[in-house]
Structure formats: C-alpha cells, structure tokens
Amino acid sequence: MTGRQIFFVANEVNELGGVGRWQTQMARLLAERGHRVTIIGVSPPQMPMNLGENPPFETLTLYERRPPAHHRPRPLLGRFDPAVREQEADRRAAAERLSRIFRAARPGAVIIVTQVWAMEWVARADTAGHPVIGISHESFEASRASSRFERVLTYYRNVDRLLVLTQEDADLWVGEGLNNVGFMPNPLPLTPGTPSPRTEKAVACIGRLSHDKGVDLLLDVWAQAAPRQPGWILRIHGAGEKETELRQQCAELNLDDSVEWAGQTDDVTEALRRSSVCVQSSRREGFPLVLLEAMACGVPCVAFDCSPGVREIVRDGEDGLLARHGSTSELARHLVRLMSDEKLRDTLGTRARENVRRFAPDVITRRWEELFDFLER
Template sequence: MKTAFLLHNAYGIGGTIRTTFNLAGALADRGHEVEIVSMMRHRKQPRLALDGRVRLVPLVDIRAAGPDAAEPAFAEPARIFPAAEKRHRQYSRLIDQRAEAYLRSSDADVLIGTRPGLNVYLARFGRRRALRIGQEHLSLSAHSTRLRAELAKHYGRLDALITTTEADAAHYRRRMPLPGVTVLAVPNSVPDPLPTLVAAPSDGTAKVVVAAGRLTKGKRFDLLIAAFAQVAAEHPDWQLRIYGGGAERETLQQLIDSLGLSGHVRLMGSRTPIEPELTQASLLALSSEAESFGMIIVEAMRCGVPAVATDCPHGPGEIIRDGVDGRLVPVSDSQALAGALCELIENEPRRHRMAAAAVQSAARFAPALIAPRYEELFTQLAATRAYRSRERIRSSVRAGLRVAVRHSGLRPLVRLTRRGLSQPRTSARNRTAEGRPIAARRTT
C-alpha cells in the first residue's frame, strides 16, 4: 500500500513535521511505500532526520534564487488555499496549481493532509479511488468562524478526519457534523529517544526546569516567567530554560530583565533535536492557554522528565495522569503553576517516582503502536466506502428536503428512511377508522 502525506513545509521545524516523519517511518517499517509531499521548500535539506525509505517530494521552491521564482504564478496569491487559514500569505497560485496536479495524478492508495488548507486541497482534488484522510493538529476552537465555515463546505468529501485528542474529536462531531466521514482521535507518535538521540534519560538531579515551544502569546511564557519568579525566590539554585523562537522573544526578555530574573531564566533559542536538552532537566513546564496535543510533554516524558502543565484544552489532560506521572494546574494561574513546581522541587523522591511513571506512560505513544491504528483505519474505510457514500447521499437529500419545505411553507410529505424514501404520509383526517388511507376524491 502506498501512503502520501501532505505537509506545509517538511524542511522546517515543528510538532506536525516531527510526528509526520515519525509515522511515515513506522509505516515504512510495516512494509508501506511512503512519500511526504512538501508544499514548499526553503532550504536544500530538511532540518529534521527523515527515514531513508521515505520519499520526499517538494512542490515549489520558494527560495528567491530557486527555479520556481521566475514562474508568473509564483508571485500571485493563492486562490484555492483558504484565505482564512493563517498560512494563506505563504501560499501562491503556483502552489495551488502544483498541489492540484499532484493530487489528480497521484497513484497513492491513501492521501493524508496535515493542516486545514491542505485538507481542502485533498477534498477538492484527491482521486476518489484513494482514501482521503484529513488530520487536524489544531483544535476546532483554534479556527476562526470564517475558517470553520469554509472547512464545513469541504470536509464532507473526506473519508476520515483525525484529531489528536478525544475531546477535539467530540467537538468536531458536535459542532461540525460530517455524514459519511469517520471522525476519530489518534494521538501523535513520539519515538523512544534512546539510543539514537541521548545517551541516557534524565537522572532527575539537575536543578533545571525546561520549557519549549514557539514564543507566541498563546503559549503564555509570560505566565511561566512570572511563576518562576516565585520559584527562584524559594529555590535560587534552580534555573528555567526556555527553548524556541518567535515573535515574543524580545517582550519576554524584557519581562525577565524587569523581574530581575536574568540569572535564573534564559531564552535558549531553537534546538533540534530537543531531546538532548530535555535530559539535562528534571522538570518540564507548560503554561499554554490551549494545546491541540502537547507533543513536548510526551517527548519530555520519554526522556524521564515529568511535566507540570496547565490543564488547558485539549491535550495535557489526555497525556498526564495528575499526581502519577506529572501535575496538572488551572489555566492562567501563575501561583498554582509555581506551587506545583516548588512541590516537586522540594520532594525529590516523588519527583523520581513521577519520572519513572512518565517513561512507562509515554510508551503508549510509540510510533510502532500508532502505525497499526492507522492501518486499522485504512482497512475500515475501504470496507465501509459504499455505506458512507450512501450516508452522504441521504444527508444531502434530507438537507434538500428541509430547504424545499422551508421555502414552500408546507409540512414535509416525504421522509427518508434507511432504505430510501417512504410513501407520502397522510394526515389523520384522511384515514379511515381502521387506519387505511381514504381514496382521493374525484373532482369534476
């Protein structure tokens, strides 16, 4: 079986890229032919390591001196990639054209999109003989109302929609019903870092708390820095290291300086891979307002580092067992975050127990366990293709009838059953006492 993943930019760094590379390698282990299609390419080689058996196909070289820069469509804005998608400015008419050409000609048995705009490409242009699966690495609530409306028009053509958490899958089923589309949760996959990336997991003795992610407002690193001011006051020998880059770097550095924390909190910049840095810490802190999954939590747990995380929608609560392999604290509560960090700093035996439990718990996210879940999904979707097609038709007919009735002002005389359209219903006053319909009266 051949599986193709559509990625925004496989040459960059990010959780979606990492988990896609992980899953692609795991499917290759199980005998699949796998390729990753990158909508764009900004450098010669990917930043992250990719299994040599996985083929990488870039569609558009966006480098100024690249071979595609002279194409007229290169400078035109995208027309098909949704305008409400946050990456729209990075897309061009040339990417629209190349994505369409690839999808219409691909011989892959399974096509998997990895962000909303790519799922729209997939729904519109993916061959019907292929299984079309959209992944959502952001929660539904993270999308604007305008984008949700756009996605609702196209997602109904997919065979399946996969979220990273059960909570988000339930949210989609409730807020964006998709007849004939299987909506389910499959978590991101995270490999064991040993022995390729780290010599050994953390021993829990380093007086370091680590955090990682894009330096954006939603990650609330400002909250974490404020909380660590309290931690540093009680435990001045501990440090906070924050890894990642982003627009908030200067603002965060100013906050660090204003709180007098320059000796305790450091902005470390981006690191790839991140696992060697995680093993140099004893705790991970996550302070986000929302997370679609929280891949850094699993990566830390696999390195023997328990997490103290805000119990934000939707991921941390489905990863961490509070008090067993980590701690969950209320969102936007700096005192609770500081208190949980201090608790584990002061209680070293408990911290070590959580670290051991974290390693065991995180094993459930191993690619070797996630890949079979995708294979089961492929088999299920292939077996139910005809049934799901009928579900779409029934839903379309129901919607058409509702519109017709709404515009006519009449009660519906026809109802849809699982076997098709029923006979027209007759009202009670047009039935005999025995329940048989009265013959229509002849008029002259």
C-alpha cells in the same frame, strides 16, 4: 504484509514545529514497515526543519514560492479580475499535478492531508479510488477560535475520515454535524534508553517562542517560583518571533540570573536529561510532543490544562501536575512543589516513563494500519 503507497499532503514538507516533526516521524515509521511514502508540500518552508540524512521517503513541493492568499475580486470585475483569474489558473495547475500523482498510484494507496490549508488543493484534485484522511492537529477549542474552524467544516466534511487527537475533541466535532470523525493520538517521538537522573536543579521549557506557547506567562510564573527555590534555573529551549520581547520581559522581572536562553535544540533528549522538571505554559495545544518526550525521559511535567490532549497525556497527580488554564499562581505552586520535593519528582517521573508507553510508536502505527484496512473495505 504488502506495503501501501501513502501520500502525506501538507502545507510544507519540512515545516519547523510540532506538525512537521509528527509528519516526519509518521513517514519514517510507515516506511520502516514496508510502505512507500511520499510527503507533498504545497509551498516551500518558511522555517525549514532538518529531515536527516537519506530519509526513507520521497518529497516534492508544488510551488516554488508560497502562493498568496485568495484575492478578493475588485468591484465591478468579479471573476474577471485578472489577479483572481491568474490565481485560479495557478491553483488548477497545482491541483492537476496532484491529480496526475494520485492517478498513477497503485491500488490501496492512501492520501493523508495533515493540515486543512493543504486540503484546499487536495479538494480540487482527482482522488478517485483512494481514501482521503484529513487531520486537525489542534484542539477543538483552539480551532474554533481561528479561521481554520470554518475551513475544517468545509473542506473535511466529505473526506473518508477526519482524525483529531482525542475522543473528547472528536465528540465536539460530531456535535458540529460531522459524521466522519475519529481520533488518533500522536506517537511517542523518542524512546531514550536511560532516563534523566533528575539531579540538576533545572526546569526545562522546550518550544517555539510564540504567543500560543505562553512563555510570557511562564516568566510571570518563574518570578513567583524562583525566589522560593534559590539555586534553580529555568532553561528555555526555542526560537521564534517573540524572543526579543521575552528577553526584555525577563530583564524587567529581574530574572536574568535564573533564566537561561538555550536557543533551539536538535537534541531534545539531552536537553531533558539535563533537567529535573519540564514545564509547559501554552495558551493552546493539540497533543504536545514535548510532554510525551519529557515523560519518556522520566522527567515529571507541570503544565496548564489547556486542551484535552494535555490531560490525555498527563494524569494529574499520578505522573505529573496540571494547573487550571491560565492560572499562573497555581502553575507556580506546582513548580515549587516539585522543585522542593525530590521524592515526589522521582515518583512522578518514574510513573510518567511507564505510563507514556501507551503511545509507543509501534502501538500507534498499528492503529494507522488498521484504519487503512478498514477504509479499503
């Protein structure tokens, strides 16, 4: 196989979070299969993620500082407003830099735009001769509730392929008049050799301490579940803007004795191996990597059924348990059920480790390469 030249164009090269982790993993997987990969970020990261030593791909960033949001022209000045003209000049210069990079690419190159904000620059650039693949990493419903919805409809309408995370989401975007939509699940982020022994009385929550991740809802859940299963702890791995507020809520609920704030972790596998259950209480999700990771570690998951991606990963009652979106009482019941039943934990955890193999990295990477071949025809 002759390797292709592949460009990932993103908001940031090494953004902390699920999109950044996915992007880094896919860049590595494709580079390992002989492709020449470059990640291009629009702006420097606000919260950088470690890319590891000697990553097998190149990186560059268009701006030294994050570019400001679009200026609205002041009344009477319109497009002659100096601030608007300066911003337009900056964006044209950045787009021209992209154009030079794409023009110099060899035949067969592919441009993958991982976030719709980054597409605003790619749309201005000269991409002639190279297929452009746009990606939305969130569910249709989450996108529709945000400003990204109209931008997806605007900026991804004419790309060669718009990829979302599930067939269910793809069908919804088709209903909005997009005829270029397909779906591509995220690959399994890790393949641990040994599963969790599921012996420690610990429930793991791994994710950013933000509104969307719903850790405030989880604390309400834990206040219902913990008294029914004394001796168990909720171990929260993560950092974020809501941490102070969440710690205060924890204290007010008298949960300090059963909640451990473990901070951000660079070793997700070890965090999961020290757990017997994984819980996710998100308000919104796309195709959550932590559920894949937990299942790969043989840790059964309990989660809100908040998106097609969640129910695509976790098969309710077969390899994990799903609660109605936002039902803290139901999520608490599911947690108690797993905490109290070792046999059920083992059964679901074993099935989870088997079932998650359908998202193995080699399986997903081959699907990407098949798409590249199709778009080149």
